[in-house]
Amino acid sequence: MNLAFTAKGTTWDSNMDTRFGRTEYLLIYNDISKELSSYDNRESANYAHGAGPKTAQNLFELKADALITGNGPGGNAAAVMEKTGIDIYIGAGAKTVKEAYEAFQKGELIKV
Amino acid sequence: MKIAIASGKGGTGKTTLATNLATYLSEFSKVVLCDIDVEEPNSGLFIEGNLEYREAVYKMIPNWNEDECSFCGNCHKVCNFHAVIRIGTDIMIFPELCHSCYACSELCPTESLPMVKKRIGELVHYKSNGLDFVESRLDIGEEQAVPLISQTINFIKNNFDDNMIQLFDSPPGTSCPVIEATKDVDFVILVTEPTPFGLNDLRLAVETMKMLHKNYGVVLNRYGIGNDDVIRYCEAENIPLIALINNSRDIALAYSAGKLIFQELPEFKKQLMNIRSYIIEILMDN
Incomplete structure (x- = not known):
C-alpha cells in the first residue's frame, strides 16, 4: 500500500503540512518496499486557483492508496479525491511525518 | 465620460459617494450609475426607480x-x-x-x-428621474466576478451615449475585478479614510492606477478620525484631493435609513459640488 503524507519537508522527521492543496511536499511511503519517496508540490504556492483539485490529481498520479494530512481537502479537492478512491485520514497536522504514521497505525486519526 | 469610484480598502464609502454623486449630477445632465461591485452590489439600496430591463448573464465553460x-x-x-x-x-x-x-x-x-453557456449572474436596469441605474449581481457560489463585470461594461457601452456621465461603483481592492472595472474609464476617484489601514490600501490602489496609466484623485471620507497621514501622502505624491467629507453621525444615520445624504446635509452637498467642479475641469482639459 502507498501511504501519502502532506509535509513541509522530505524526511520522516519533517513536520506535517496542515494544508492539502498547497502542501509543500507529498511524501509517499510504500509499506511493502519500506521506501519513503517525495514529490515537490511547491509549485502550488503560485496557483491562483484550483490548488486542491490539482494536488488531488498529483496524488492519483503518484498512485497513493491513502492520504494522511492535517485539515483535509476543501470542496473541489474532496470531489476529485472521491473520484480517485484514495482514503483520507485527517488530524495529523501538528505532528512530524513519523508521528503521523505512528498515529495512523494506532488508529488515532480520523477517517473522512 | 466614464468615472470609476474605487478604493483599496473596503467600507470607505464608495457606494455612499457613487449614489449621492450620481443623483446630484443627474440634476444637471444625463447620468448612468452602474454598480459593478458584483459580489456585493448595494447601490440599489439607495436608488428608487422602475425596472426597465433584466437579463441573465452567462460565461462559457467546457463540457x-x-x-x-x-x-x-x-x-x-x-x-x-x-x-x-x-x-x-x-x-x-x-x-x-x-x-x-x-x-x-x-x-x-x-x-x-465543446464550450457551453453557464449562468453566473443577473443584470438589471432601472430608470428614475434623469438617472439610469444598472446593477449586476453574481449568483451565490460563483467565484469569477470578471466575466460579469466585463459584460456589464459592454451593456453600458452598447446602450448609453459615450458623452453622458457614466459612473461605475467598483469593487474594492487591487485584484482582477478592480482592473476590469477601471481599465477603460477616463478618471478614477479613490475613496479612502484617514486611518493607517486606509492609507496603506490607498497606496496599493494608487500603485495600481499608476500601472494602468489612469488619471485619478482622492476623496477623503470620515475626515476627523485617525490622523493626517493620508493628506500628507497626497501632497507629497501630488495626488489631487478632490473632496473631504467630515466624519459625521448625521451621515451615518441618513445612510442607515437608505437616504441620499446630500439631500439632507448641505455640508455634504458642498463636497459633491467640489467633485463636480473637478470633473468639469478635466472635461475642459480634454
Whole structure:
C-alpha cells in the first residue's frame, strides 16, 4: 500500500503540512518496499486557483492508496479525491511525518 | 465620460459617494450609475426607480463529451486554473474555476470539450428621474466576478451615449475585478479614510492606477478620525484631493435609513459640488 503524507519537508522527521492543496511536499511511503519517496508540490504556492483539485490529481498520479494530512481537502479537492478512491485520514497536522504514521497505525486519526 | 469610484480598502464609502454623486449630477445632465461591485452590489439600496430591463448573464465553460476522448491530457495541462482535472479515464470540470479562455476546448484533438453557456449572474436596469441605474449581481457560489463585470461594461457601452456621465461603483481592492472595472474609464476617484489601514490600501490602489496609466484623485471620507497621514501622502505624491467629507453621525444615520445624504446635509452637498467642479475641469482639459 502507498501511504501519502502532506509535509513541509522530505524526511520522516519533517513536520506535517496542515494544508492539502498547497502542501509543500507529498511524501509517499510504500509499506511493502519500506521506501519513503517525495514529490515537490511547491509549485502550488503560485496557483491562483484550483490548488486542491490539482494536488488531488498529483496524488492519483503518484498512485497513493491513502492520504494522511492535517485539515483535509476543501470542496473541489474532496470531489476529485472521491473520484480517485484514495482514503483520507485527517488530524495529523501538528505532528512530524513519523508521528503521523505512528498515529495512523494506532488508529488515532480520523477517517473522512 | 466614464468615472470609476474605487478604493483599496473596503467600507470607505464608495457606494455612499457613487449614489449621492450620481443623483446630484443627474440634476444637471444625463447620468448612468452602474454598480459593478458584483459580489456585493448595494447601490440599489439607495436608488428608487422602475425596472426597465433584466437579463441573465452567462460565461462559457467546457463540457466534456467522453465518447471520443483520447485522454491525451492536453486539457488539464493547459489549464492555468486547474478547472479541468484528469483522473484516469475521467475528466472533471470545475465551472467556478474556469476563466473561459477556451484553451482546453481549442486544443482538444477529438473536439471532446465543446464550450457551453453557464449562468453566473443577473443584470438589471432601472430608470428614475434623469438617472439610469444598472446593477449586476453574481449568483451565490460563483467565484469569477470578471466575466460579469466585463459584460456589464459592454451593456453600458452598447446602450448609453459615450458623452453622458457614466459612473461605475467598483469593487474594492487591487485584484482582477478592480482592473476590469477601471481599465477603460477616463478618471478614477479613490475613496479612502484617514486611518493607517486606509492609507496603506490607498497606496496599493494608487500603485495600481499608476500601472494602468489612469488619471485619478482622492476623496477623503470620515475626515476627523485617525490622523493626517493620508493628506500628507497626497501632497507629497501630488495626488489631487478632490473632496473631504467630515466624519459625521448625521451621515451615518441618513445612510442607515437608505437616504441620499446630500439631500439632507448641505455640508455634504458642498463636497459633491467640489467633485463636480473637478470633473468639469478635466472635461475642459480634454
